[in-house]
Amino acid sequence: MNLDEYFERIGFHGSYDAPDLATLKRIHKRHVMSIPFENLDMHCGETLTMDLQVIFDKLVRSRRGGWCLENNLLFGWALREMGYTTTTLGSRVFLNPLKGYSDAEEHLFNTVDIDGVAHLTDVSYGLSLQIWEPLELVSGKDQVQLPGTFRLEEQSGVWTLGKIARKPKIPNPQFANMSLINKTETQPLYRFTMDPRTAEDFLETNHQLQTDPSSMFNRKSLCSLQTATGFKALIGWTYSEVTYKPEEGVDVFHMRKVPDDEIEQVLRDEFQVTLQNKLQPVSRKSCLTL
Template sequence: MNLGEYFERIGFHGSYDTPDLATLKLIHKRHVMSIPFDNLGMHCGETLTMDLQVIFDKLVRSRRGGWCMENNVLFAWVLREMGYTSTTLGSRIFLNPLKGYSDAEEHIFNKVDIDGVAYVADVSFGLSQQMWEPLELVSGKDQVQLPGTFRFVEKSGVWMLEKMSRKPNIPNPQFAHTSLINKTETQQIYCFTVDPRSAEDFMGTNHQLQTDPSSLFNRKSICSLQTAMGFKALIGWTYSEVTYKPEEGVDVFNMRKVTNDEIERVLRDEFKVTLQNKLQPVNRKSCLTL
């Protein structure tokens, strides 16, 4: 494994001599624009591992995507190699049907400290809730990015991440009432403490999310990639191209159904992903929203 291969994968050609905020912002954004957030492997007969070498070979050398247990583990290695002071953290995901957070920490991400200021670097939440650049870990501050306005709220040592979204515009009337669109103005994303975690702490969760029939990742096949003006997503057989239009106060969701015969082409052309085994798309009922 080496940084040169990773930088080529994300299209980063700048200097990285100094582990500063500007460089962190750039590689963070290049990562989410280049490596998809997806769980496709588990829907084509693969087991998703947290072994760093396996993750590097998959995401970098095979130019695949992965979920947080892969993307953010890889990014933690990148941060260490570049000389950043970073800490692995875990969070509990907000579940809309329950109007509360998951009981266990199901998401892994990284905190980076630069010149006495802490930032959350999370390159693998995907879809509309994906931050494009690291967020300063400060309570009550609105942090505006093209996807929307993010904000942390801290209460008694627990940090909650939320995002203020724009009104969805859905041109295709077939999807006017789809459950894939979250129409609430403020979306709760996850909560966490700053107690350090390690990749090993998530081994059981990594297995459970792949094997539990009630797991979101078992119930839906997901692939998403951030673009210059929004993101693309393939959820089961539903393909979406989302364009952020902050000047109009809306996000435009262009959505359509694809057939089994189209899946391979869509993954190749839109996400630059080629799978070794045939994907079995899944789109059972769950709490996922774009």
């Protein structure tokens, strides 16, 4: 694995002599703008692995994307190679239909210590809930980014991350009542403690999320990528381009259906993703929202 290859993949050009906050912010943002959040292998008859070399070859050399167990594992490796002090953590994700958190830790992410101050980094939550830059690990502070306002709360050693969003604006009334549209302005993301984790702690989760019929990753094929003004996503057969407009207090959702014979073209043109095997798009009812 080669750090220069990773830098080329995310379009990072600059010095990384000092593992400082400014560089961390640049790397974080370049990653989410360059490497998609996606689960397409699952719907191409392939199995996702937590082998770091396999992940590097896929995301960097084959220019694919991945889910949190791939993206954040790769990101943690890159940060350590650059000289950052990182800790891998796990979180229980908020499930909208249940109005509560998953029983198991299903999400992997990293914290980074810079001059004694901890920062939460997460390059793979995807869609409208994706942070663009690290969040200072401090309780009760609004941290404003273009996607919205993020806030961490700590109580008795348990941290909760949430987001205050803007109202969705859907110009095409055909999509106004789709279950993909989250109209909740205050959205919990996940809950965690500071107990360190390793990749091995997620092996069972990696298997379960791919094989459990109720897993949202089983029930939806998805590919999303952050853009300079918002994000774009292909979920099942629905393609969306979302523009954040904080000055108007809205996020604008332009959505359309994609025919089967255009799916691969959309993946190539919009996400620079080329698949080796045939994709079987899936869009069954799940808790996933844009």
